[in-house]
Amino acid sequence: xxxxxxxxxxxxxxxxxxxxxxxxxxxxxxxxxxxxxxxxxxxxxxxxxxxxxxxxxxxxxxxxxxxxxxxxxxxxxxxxxxxxxxxxxxxxxxxxxxxxxxxxxxxxxxxxx
Numbered sequence: 001x002x003x004x005x006x007x008x009x010x011x012x013x014x015x016x017x018x019x020x021x022x023x024x025x026x027x028x029x030x031x032x033x034x035x036x037x038x039x040x041x042x043x044x045x046x047x048x049x050x051x052x053x054x055x056x057x058x059x060x061x062x063x064x065x066x067x068x069x070x071x072x073x074x075x076x077x078x079x080x081x082x083x084x085x086x087x088x089x090x091x092x093x094x095x096x097x098x099x100x101x102x103x104x105x106x107x108x109x110x111x112x113x
Contacts, residue, residue: 013072069102
């Protein structure tokens with residue numbers, strides 16, 4: 001895994017997730033209807049971004065994309081749990097879903113060249 005690409009992709013995913021978490025803390029529509037899909041979309045984009053920045057092979061791309069999506073999500077969901085906006089089990093479920101969507105984003109990034 002390429003460290004700089006991971007830091008950029010996971011960091012961007014965390015910032016986007018954190019922004020969504022903050023908005024959702026004050027807006028019940030975002031919290032109730034956007035968190036799950038929005039979080040997975042952010043992880044997908046983080047995985048895609050990792051591939052575009054790292055320019056590695058398939059293995060590196062898939063591992064880095066999954067890790068980038070999961071790391072950003074894990075941190076953002078942890079903030080949401082601390083704020084009391086989601087129950088703690090969402091930390092595990094959301095992170096696992098973000099591993100999968102980060103992996104999908106990485107695969108898309110590889111296929112799209």
